[in-house]
Amino acid sequence: MPVEPNQAFVTLATSDAYCMGSLVVGKCLRRHGTTRKLVVMVSPNISREERLSLEDVFDEVIVVDMLNSRDRAHLFWLGRPDLGVTFTKLHCWTLTQYTKCVFLDADTLVLCNVDELFEREELSAAPDPGWPDCFNSGVFVFRPSLETHSCLLEHAKMCGSFDGGDQGLLNAFFSDWAIKDIHKHLPFIYNLGANAIYTYLPAFHKYGHQAKIVHFLGMNKPWHVPYQEHPSTEVPQWDSNRALEKYVNLWWAEYYGHTKTHLNELTHELQDDEPIEELGTLVTAPCSSHVDTSPHWSEPSTTSPTASHPHNPKSVSPAEDREEKIPSESVQKPTSDAPSSSTCYQLEDMCSNLDVVSAVEPEDLERSELQEPQDEQKQEEDVSGAESALSEAESDAGRADALHESLEHRKRWEEGHVDYMGKDAFENIRIKLDQFLD
Numbered sequence: 001m002p003v004e005p006n007q008a009f010v011t012l013a014t015s016d017a018y019c020m021g022s023l024v025v026g027k028c029l030r031r032h033g034t035t036r037k038l039v040v041m042v043s044p045n046i047s048r049e050e051r052l053s054l055e056d057v058f059d060e061v062i063v064v065d066m067l068n069s070r071d072r073a074h075l076f077w078l079g080r081p082d083l084g085v086t087f088t089k090l091h092c093w094t095l096t097q098y099t100k101c102v103f104l105d106a107d108t109l110v111l112c113n114v115d116e117l118f119e120r121e122e123l124s125a126a127p128d129p130g131w132p133d134c135f136n137s138g139v140f141v142f143r144p145s146l147e148t149h150s151c152l153l154e155h156a157k158m159c160g161s162f163d164g165g166d167q168g169l170l171n172a173f174f175s176d177w178a179i180k181d182i183h184k185h186l187p188f189i190y191n192l193g194a195n196a197i198y199t200y201l202p203a204f205h206k207y208g209h210q211a212k213i214v215h216f217l218g219m220n221k222p223w224h225v226p227y228q229e230h231p232s233t234e235v236p237q238w239d240s241n242r243a244l245e246k247y248v249n250l251w252w253a254e255y256y257g258h259t260k261t262h263l264n265e266l267t268h269e270l271q272d273d274e275p276i277e278e279l280g281t282l283v284t285a286p287c288s289s290h291v292d293t294s295p296h297w298s299e300p301s302t303t304s305p306t307a308s309h310p311h312n313p314k315s316v317s318p319a320e321d322r323e324e325k326i327p328s329e330s331v332q333k334p335t336s337d338a339p340s341s342s343t344c345y346q347l348e349d350m351c352s353n354l355d356v357v358s359a360v361e362p363e364d365l366e367r368s369e370l371q372e373p374q375d376e377q378k379q380e381e382d383v384s385g386a387e388s389a390l391s392e393a394e395s396d397a398g399r400a401d402a403l404h405e406s407l408e409h410r411k412r413w414e415e416g417h418v419d420y421m422g423k424d425a426f427e428n429i430r431i432k433l434d435q436f437l438d
């Protein structure tokens, strides 16, 4: 099949942890024989090591400025204070060397060739499992255009994003997606949200074998979960955790696939299970001969995600995802395709305070970010400002943790894991009911 030089799959990573995800995206697209170019956008802070790994797999590794909504209010409601940086995704519209592209989140896993997506038009995407009249922005077809890019930034500036991330913004911008053209609705199998496995398990059993792209959306990413070296021996037929575990193991198989040594090791380990090339159909394989000793996906805290593991030396915690490591080398020695500045645009005010925003241009923010403190008094103000921002951020993080814990608890409840003797004891429920009725 001829290579299509004007079309590309595009992904994004702004930290070393997400680079692991991007690498898997590139590797599985290659393994399934795509005829399109592979592009990864990275922020300047990623390590040299990750960058080199990406260069092995992708046709282009493009350094882009980090764009952050810093919209703490909306991100708090989303339960993901870390997702402001997803505004960086908007830079994909600047890739005008391509006429049409498919964006894939770094936490997606491609199970087969999906080049047919290029037959769709901008903006095609699959429904979001949480609110199906919105599309999920983890997989979408778009046409790069500088005009669309500036309209999107303008929209961000004027209206912000209702979830603080790119998905809220894109849904508001492409607002007729839900009703206008059914061809722009990608089937769910092109963006199978991993949470759908337990929220609608019967549908997963009916249609899961048709899945083409799995999306590990939400807090838990495959790189947080250790590869299961000795999978279980006895699995109930309706075990959503087991299905997820299979996808996670497949993700690790793809991850290690980039070095021949690791691939060989893994092939030996999996030979009693399924051959690696067949793993794309794992979901239909009978979950027969394994004991479920895996950490439950919905309860990552039961096993330390960073636990040392012979096949998981790199598994990282969610907190590490958010760390911005800035190796001096990557800052001092930008590559030729790197923009001259490595600025993180501050769109905070644009999104959360419309009175302030309208007067501020991203470029202005960029300039003010780069300015040196004028004098000692200014430096002191900066320090006290930073301290109060830090304590505010800490209390935000505390609230986000509490929210996360409450969502996890609810998920466990919905999955039938009721803690009758503890949190869900009748006495506690009665107290909650009394509070509600007061």
Ligand SMILES: O=c1ccn([C@@H]2O[C@H](COP(=O)(O)OP(=O)(O)O[C@H]3O[C@H](CO)[C@@H](O)[C@H](O)[C@H]3O)[C@@H](O)[C@H]2O)c(=O)[nH]1
Residues within 6 Å of the ligand: 011, 012, 013, 014, 015, 018, 082, 083, 085, 086, 089, 104, 105, 106, 107, 108, 136, 137, 138, 139, 163, 164, 165, 166, 167, 168, 216, 217, 218, 219, 321, 322
């Ligand atoms: O620190 C980060 C966070 C995100 N990303 C990139 O942005 C994408 C989106 O973030 P992700 O953690 O995958 O978000 P989801 O859990 O998938 O959450 C939903 O909400 C996000 C914010 O609106 C959307 O970007 C997603 O597509 C949507 O699925 C990632 O895959 C990466 O490509 C980074 O590079 N660094």
Ligand SMILES: [Mn+2]
Residues within 6 Å of the ligand: 105, 106, 107, 108, 138, 215, 216, 217, 218
């Ligand atoms: Mn995602």
